[in-house]
Amino acid sequence: MTHKDSLSARLPTPWGDFTIHALEAEDGKEHVALTFGEWDTKQPVLARIHSECLTGDALFSLRCDCGFQLKAALQKIAEEGAGVLLYLRQEGRGIGLTNKIRAYSLQDQGMDTVQANEHLGFGADERDFKVASDALDKLGIQKIRLMTNNPRKVSSMIDAGIDVVERVPLKYGHNPHNEDYLSTKQSKLGHLF
Numbered sequence: 430m431t432h433k434d435s436l437s438a439r440l441p442t443p444w445g446d447f448t449i450h451a452l453e454a455e456d457g458k459e460h461v462a463l464t465f466g467e468w469d470t471k472q473p474v475l476a477r478i479h480s481e482c483l484t485g486d487a488l489f490s491l492r493c494d495c496g497f498q499l500k501a502a503l504q505k506i507a508e509e510g511a512g513v514l515l516y517l518r519q520e521g522r523g524i525g526l527t528n529k530i531r532a533y534s535l536q537d538q539g540m541d542t543v544q545a546n547e548h549l550g551f552g553a554d555e556r557d558f559k560v561a562s563d564a565l566d567k568l569g570i571q572k573i574r575l576m577t578n579n580p581r582k583v584s585s586m587i588d589a590g591i592d593v594v595e596r597v598p599l600k601y602g603h604n605p606h607n608e609d610y611l612s613t614k615q616s617k618l619g620h621l622f
């Protein structure tokens with residue numbers, strides 16, 4: 430992955446002016462980083478590693494908590510005055526949008542989110558977070574305060590040599606439509622709620 434200044438531009442949002450960076454990743458996907466403010470590289474940077482969820486992030490779905498977490502993370506970074514959000518093109522925990530819709534259809538028939546993935550021949554979570562640690566390296570970030578409820582994101586960053594000084598819980602958007610989904614994430618994927 431390389432990072433060139435010509436691949437960065439202003440990105441004003443309702444919470445403040447971010448800078449968007451196109452990340453040229455080894456997997457060929459169009460991942461981006463949104464950065465805000467300036468940071469002291471010796472201090473931990475407030476960070477969010479967010480996997481793409483078209484339905485939740487862009488289409489207002491209540492089946493998950495993604496869109497709510499995305500907004501909350503951008504708001505927290507802006508309030509802090511500095512930070513980074515990595516927006517990773519890992520739709521459907523890495524299985525892609527069409528397969529996620531197949532998995533949703535199976536969930537409509539009674540499977541949980543993990544059973545549905547496995548029924549389709551995938552692992553429960555197909556994501557590789559190396560793209561995230563590579564991006565943090567390229568941005569010169571070694572220490573983070575990571576906004577997540579997912580312990581695998583924390584351990585992946587630690588294994589990649591990123592110092593996760595703190596896990597900041599990000600509990601937003603719980604509602605009757607995602608209650609079962611979130612409780613499966615807690616019982617089967619180890620999420621901390």
Ligand SMILES: Nc1nc2c(ncn2[C@@H]2O[C@H](COP(=O)(O)OP(=O)(O)OP(=O)(O)O)[C@@H](O)[C@H]2O)c(=O)[nH]1
Binds near residue numbers: 483522523576
């Ligand atoms: N395969 C599959 N993917 C889903 C489903 N619901 C949401 N997703 C995807 O799950 C990913 C969201 O990541 P999350 O799992 O919410 O985030 P996380 O990594 O678990 O942890 P947090 O940092 O706490 O949000 C996105 O890529 C969504 O598209 C589902 O039922 N099946």
Ligand SMILES: [Zn+2]
Binds near residue numbers: 485495
């Ligand atoms: Zn989602």
